[in-house]
Amino acid sequence: MNAFDAQTRPLKRMSLHEELAQKVAELIVGGELEPGSKVPEKELCEAFGVSRTPLREALKVLANDRLISLEPNRGAWVTPITPADVEDIYPVMGVLEGLAGELACARLSDAGIAQIRALHTEMEGQYAARDRAGFIKTNQKIHEAILVGARNETLSAQFQSLAIRVRQARYAAPVSDERWALAFAEHEQMIMCLEARDGAGLARVLRTHLDHKAETVLDWLDQKSS
Template sequence: MLERVETGNAAAGGAASSTGAAAPVVGPIARRPLHEEAVDRLRSAIVQGELAPGIRLNERVLSERLGISRTPLREAVKLLATEGLVELLPNRGAIVAPVDAERLAQTLAVMGALEALIGELACAQASESDIAAIRALHYEMMAAHARRDLAAYFAHNQAIHLALVEAGGNAVLAHTYRQLNANVRRVRYMANLSPARWDAAVREHEEILAALTARDGVRLKALLSDHLAHKTAAVLAALQDGAAREAA
């Protein structure tokens, strides 16, 4: 996952315009900042457990694995700290943030209320093209589940939830949701590590899509709230089991 970050320039396209004139070949090349690439790689590594809670983030090792200097790496780590995925410790550097069960439960309770509002707004405000795009993401997610590709499944799953937020057309809600979701992405991924919970989540998403297609806001509100509640219960139970094993 933490393979070398590619920084090479892509060739510009040369398609003809509608007037018949060739599009310019030489023009500005979009280049993504290295620290943004590093944020994505490190975030995925933390969410998927490659970088475990409590582990120290060794700058030398990570800069070598990512193929970047320490400056963009440090910028990436600071951004991940704002998301709650990393803790910056005085005189000790950075560690992957431990999962705080109490704070997690509080955050997920707030997100449950947001999910309910998201469901109502999406059914009322989503365009047909919005729903079609969500349906396409759903089918991609189902295909990933069928081949048991958890990483791909999770990526499509997160895209669906974010698309539902955007379809509601409330910028403040979308901003708040994104901030909170950044803090719980890791545990949402953890919930699907249980095959039974993963399969149940897929069935719930089938119902979610059906309610959205029917524009049944009352039902979608309840389904999204229940979906997150089930995920919360699975994660908290897993954390309690882990704590019990450590204490034994």
């Protein structure tokens, strides 16, 4: 308890293995480490300038999150995402984000909702301008805002840990014009529910929104394998 308490955060510098876990996760979702490929322990050690111990600790937690799989005495491999995984993961993300929507409807301030509306308006423009990259980015921000608005750390953590697993696929999957239109229409509904503070409605929309996203990703996985 000192005079700087207000300014100073507990300053939780990340421990080495946490930092490494994050970095390696970035490599995986970023595509630098391809699904199904081996995680080059030695190279990574050299690249990050650390010894094997902290890196291996990081790999253990990544394995726990199913981002990589550790085959005993064979090393670590980037777990490829299968259609079965997508079919399992998206419904779970659906109910989680549904809950987030419910909570956000109840807990978000009017100003908070207005902010999301602003993001939606921005996205509207990007849709009209056919700015796919911008659209995706703003889209992401809206979902993020809802998750934060739910004010539930456990919920956020669980959702993120699933989101990261499908992230590469999520972004890689091409979105057809029809699907894009559908996604936008669903976002319209989301905003309406949010402004009406209709939690149940928002939850419903978010679930189907994710169901549709799952379909997109599944289509892509199917055609990629064939």
